Amino acid sequence: MRTAFYISDGTAITSEVFGHALLSLFPAELEHVTIPFIETIEQAEQLKIVINDRFAASGQRPLVFQTFVDEALRDVIRGSEGVCYDFLESLISKVQQELGMAPVPKTHRTHSMHEKTYDYRIDAVNYALANDDGSNMKDFDKADIILVGVSRSGKTPTSLYLALQYGIKAANYPFVEEDMEQLQLPDVLRKNKNKLFGLTISAQRLSDIRQQRRANSRYASIQQCRHELNQVEQLYRREQIPFLNSSQLSIEEMSAKIMAITGLKRQRH
Amino acid sequence: MRTAFYISDGTAITSEVFGHALLSLFPAELEHVTIPFIETIEQAEQLKIVINDRFAASGQRPLVFQTFVDEALRDVIRGSEGVCYDFLESLISKVQQELGMAPVPKTHRTHSMHEKTYDYRIDAVNYALANDDGSNMKDFDKADIILVGVSRSGKTPTSLYLALQYGIKAANYPFVEEDMEQLQLPDVLRKNKNKLFGLTISAQRLSDIRQQRRANSRYASIQQCRHELNQVEQLYRREQIPFLNSSQLSIEEMSAKIMAITGLKRQRH
Structure with missing residues (x-):
């Protein structure tokens, strides 16, 4: 070969x-x-x-x-x-x-820690890890964006990619089963409503992903997935939260679309 | 402009x-x-x-x-x-x-979820998150590599980059202050000794990073940093664990060097 x-x-x-x-x-x-x-x-x-x-x-x-x-x-x-x-x-x-200028060749000019924005990107990765899955909501005020959605809809990997590639501080918050009757925005999200970005996904794909985690559970059932997705999509529309369906998108595509839709400025160059 | x-x-x-x-x-x-x-x-x-x-x-x-x-x-x-x-x-x-063949142009040919290795990379990101910081040592058998080092020496972001860029399942394990007298390899690491890769860092840089987390603590003092780094470097040498100093390297450079030194095969193409 x-x-x-x-x-x-x-x-x-x-x-x-x-x-x-x-x-x-x-x-x-x-x-x-x-x-x-x-x-x-x-x-x-x-x-x-x-x-x-x-x-x-x-x-x-x-x-x-x-x-x-x-x-x-x-x-x-x-x-x-x-x-x-x-x-x-x-x-x-x-x-x-x-x-109209000559090049100034230097080795290690890209992907080194001496790039202007390296520290931003690492800070953003640490921020994403510390603010994953609603674990630390007191720092939501420092977020550039807060991804919301049901469990296993792609929030965590997308947060990490936004941090690593674009230097964006992305927190994420899961809507859990217990919240689903009369789903409302919690106060911590309402306070930062202009930073919210919703993820959704097809019920079938969500069910497939959840089956890998907890096979044959209510959590992974297509009925439960459909119910949760209906609730959050209604919430997004009612509260005018921009959102994307992640079913057919890679985390690179999700991240690029989120950057384009929100107009967030990357911390890179 | x-x-x-x-x-x-x-x-x-x-x-x-x-x-x-x-x-x-x-x-x-x-x-x-x-x-x-x-x-x-x-x-x-x-x-x-x-x-x-x-x-x-x-x-x-x-x-x-x-x-x-x-x-x-x-x-x-x-x-x-x-x-x-x-x-x-x-x-x-x-x-x-x-x-000797014609191109077959397709849109979305790179960075899409239809790339052969997309699922590997996402699985690896989930693995890195679930096996971060010694939190879940029962799955160390499934790791491609286990990064070890003292707290704040760069294990977590490097694990994530290895996953995202190369599809490598990287666990990580921290040597903590309590272990530092007569530092030994715990059994869970000894069992997977051929997968271990050590990180080290200059005492000054480690102290600077730790100061940001807990200012004026014993944890962040230059004496404590020096002591911990001495202990782990002795361990690396005694146990013949390959290791790298992260002081002057970005996570991209660390990851590329780790791939080259260990000969790990990427799950990408």
């Missing part, structure tokens, strides 16, 4: 995103190998041997997705039997021309 | 990574605007107006980083006053030539 390499002098996370986006367009079966932190000529020479070995073993030239900043390292890999793809190189001169 | 737009028919996460990697090379001040889920010609036409308005207001052509799969949408934006950058377009034909 042909191999795809994702390599960099840093984490190689950018190389992975870049290569994955390109390869997702092709119905090809490949073996994927990520090798981060290639920081010296010796390490690059070693990696060149690995790439060449893959070529010798399979007879197919490996695809190499790379984002080196250091030209000397890039040149070593380019001397391998791999086919090298470098999106930075092909676009740097165009950006340079438009901005 | 000049504006950079990150746009897509999907989440625009790839556009952001791509644009951010390129712009991090330039010392330019820009305003950053992400607009995801441009899925119709009407939405693209609206966006074109927004881009043109930015040009009219600032006199500087916006930079537009885009990853549209649909050519009709791409063409609308290309008709704007923005300068469009598209790394997919410039490389698709090269990949096509090497693989």
Whole structure:
């Protein structure tokens, strides 16, 4: 099988995103190998041997997705039997021309703790963990957003992704079975009503997810799921709380849509 | 100020990574605007107006980083006053030539729940949350890795990132003050010794982090931090547990290094 390499002098996370986006367009079966932190000529020479070995073993030239900043390292890999793809190189001169300024190459420029917004993101992750599942409602005043919904509708992973990707402080609050008759907004949520964002989900998918947690329980029954979802959707409409259905959305898609709908500003750049 | 737009028919996460990697090379001040889920010609036409308005207001052509799969949408934006950058377009034909197959463009091909590994990643996030901070040691047998270290050395955010980015099930276990005299591996860890990975950190940084949590406490004192770190580092060496110092590393860098050092295979592609 042909191999795809994702390599960099840093984490190689950018190389992975870049290569994955390109390869997702092709119905090809490949073996994927990520090798981060290639920081010296010796390490690059070693990696060149690995790439060449893959070529010798399979007879197919490996695809190499790379984002080196250091030209000397890039040149070593380019001397391998791999086919090298470098999106930075092909676009740097165009950006340079438009901005009218020269690039200032630095290694570890992305995904490092020296990025301006790193501390925001880590604070937001800690905030999401401390304010998960209605566990600590006294800090809701500090939230950028408060996700609400029934148990297992996707609040916690979405809160974490909003924190990690966007530096958004997301608390979350579950509506539980006991609240379902005459569902009202508790005072702690009413006080922060402009921060509320509702999640919903199809009753079938919710029931499937709950079955994994407590099989054959009332909690997981389709009737109970339908009842709870009806109640919360009525509440969202009555209180004019914006909401989304998570049934067909990944947490990345949920988060991007929530950012777009609410107009929250990311703490990243 | 000049504006950079990150746009897509999907989440625009790839556009952001791509644009951010390129712009991090330039010392330019820009305003950053992400607009995801441009899925119709009407939405693209609206966006074109927004881009043109930015040009009219600032006199500087916006930079537009885009990853549209649909050519009709791409063409609308290309008709704007923005300068469009598209790394997919410039490389698709090269990949096509090497693989000897035509691309099969699909929207929402990345960052959707239909990606093969989405369920792995969400399961891993739920696992990390349920096995955080030594809270549920009975499931350590199911871990891919168990992060160990003193309180506030970075175990929890690193566990979550390993789950979200790589689909790795990472538990974590804290060595607490009470264990510090004659620190030994508890049985539950000894049973899973081949999965252990230690974190350490500089005493000064640990003390700074702990001060934020409990100011002027014994817990946060530099003496106590130094003592605990000495004990755990001795344990790591005595038991031959691989370990990393997190003082100068982001959680992305920690996670990438842990993957490389342990040889864990990601559950992603």
